[in-house]
Amino acid sequence: MSIIDKTAAVPAPRGGDHTGPLLEVKDLHVEFHTRDGVAKAVNGVNYSVNAGETLAVLGESGSGKSVTAQAIMGILDMPPGKIPQGEILFRGEDMLKMSEEERRKIRGRKIAMIFQDALSSLNPVLNVGYQLGEMFRVHHGMSKKDAKVKAIELMDKVKIPAAKARVDDYPHQFSGGMRQRIMIAMALALEPDLIIADEPTTALDVTVQAQVMDLLAELQQEYNMGLILITHDLGVVADVADKIAVMYAGRIVEQAPVHELYKRPAHPYTRGLLDSIPRLDQKGQELYAIKGLPPNLLKVPTGCAFNPRCPKADDICRTEIPALVPVTEQDGADLPGRKSACHFWKETIHG
């Protein structure tokens, strides 16, 4: 019936001959050179995503979660941005060492991104069919007519009603949820192996958020894609993530499978975030609040960046940067996938 169905019938050779994680970020640093000094937005981030897996990156504004994603996509503004060290391995190949030409081939085709604000990410003077079709015209050299047919199929795929009639509409004629669907359609157009979703539902209402997250999960399963979900919403993370990386001041402070993290956090920051969620049995009482403010990236505190806000902080926290170390059970048994960057992780998780 359609071109998409045909291509879908012959699954693309996913994985190729590379074994191991789909994407691996190793010791990534990003800094911005500003007039006021060097802002260290990302200070040594490590994480990996496998095909079909969902990694949630959790953090407040300024924690470096979006900058990491932009570095992976290769859409970081450089200058003022700079990547002094680190590797981003996609199927084992370091993308930071590739030429601009090679990166273009990966961007959109292998790794795609969904942005937070669909209205400002779509071009207001071009109709959505043209913008969706652009993926096929640019990457596959398709004709305008064929590209439009594909655009309609994509809109059907993301369940936009009356796709045929609406393909010539402009972004402002769609509601917020529908616009986000168009963003998803655009990211899916070339059936990428990995999708990075940067706060995909933050601007949406809860009912629409549920629709969009469902759609994303469904498509992820269908294409066996890896998904990096960047968010600050602990509820959304609990709903969809397989594993979680919590970021603070440009570092990953805790890494864990989703169930483990909510049950017993191994970092005081994660614990603080979880405790500050309003709970039924605490109604009328004060909410637990992490005191103080997120740090200024031009002046990150010495030692552990969280120490001025941490209830457990001690002298060692003010002088030594804690490494991201594996977390174990009380008796020393392994906890696969769990890591914490806290000098006192033992007390936090077991005490």
Add this chain to the structure above:
Amino acid sequence: MADLSNNDEAVAAAIEAPVAAGEPILQVRNLQKHFPLTQGILFKKQVGAVKAVDGVSFDLFQGETLGIVGESGCGKSTVAKLLMNLERATAGEVFYKGQDITKLSGRALKAVRRNIQMVFQDPYTSLNPRMTVGDIIGEPFDIHPEVAPKGDRRRKVQELLDVVGLNPEYINRYPHQFSGGQRQRIGIARGLALNPEIIICDEPVSALDVSVQAQVINLMGKLQDEFNLSYIFIAHDLSIVRHISDRVGVMYLGKMAEIGTDEQIYEHPTHPYTQALLSAVPVPDPEARAHRERIILTGDVPSPANPPSGCSFRTRCWKAQEKCSQEVPVLAIPQRFQGQDIPAAHSSACHFAEEKQVVPVS
């Protein structure tokens, strides 16, 4: 003329008087706001109206928090503006201590506005970047000099800064020197400046980081106890609304769908829209992922310029029947629950109201 100003005085006196015990401080009755849609350039003729608020009624008591939730475009912010008298209502009344404020003007309106203040959503755009914090918080005193005499203002502003947990020495700083949470504290201090009785908070924490949200919510709770404030708390984050509210109203397309105490709404919702809304909220507990029933609504909110006939929710409702398209359901205790002393017996605007547990009880 003399008669009129006399009347003004009487109204002003009534507004200054303390609220009678047991009486609501604010009574909203069938409030409507229709924005006209016009066609033509020279000879504008009205071709329709956006029914942003279409018959909303509720009471607010002293020292209580009423939460209002609903999707974007349901009219919650327009209600806030109408209560502040920033927009003139098309129809309906807002009684503040028995005086209908939608018809007031001049002195009496000024007196009302002193007692009803507002905290806005976006602390980045609601503070003038060219004014110092002292000027921002002190500006209400220019309009109501009776609250703080000229020589006393600086001290008063510093007191307010202290009350909201900011360093009083920051009085000469500009908004850009503060973080989002601190700016929202400045907005709250400005709202408190005239010792109001009611504060309308329009999404006061949704622009803030998670760890800072809790700080601001705690501050608002503390201030409520200290000054016996009544809050109207408009938000889309249902868990925060539940935490702070005594009663909750759910709005859909310019109408109140359901209203009751927080327990009645969250644990015994009877309106299908409330049930769908609650079930869509992600629960921060991965264990609940598997055994949680979710009602996913299809489609979007209909346009308020052309709302469906009968019940406005029927186009997305799974229970909709013939009756729903013909009769507008009234907001009242459903017939089947009347006279019963159970939590389900609260006002719900649905022909087929029935209880359904949607929030997992832990």
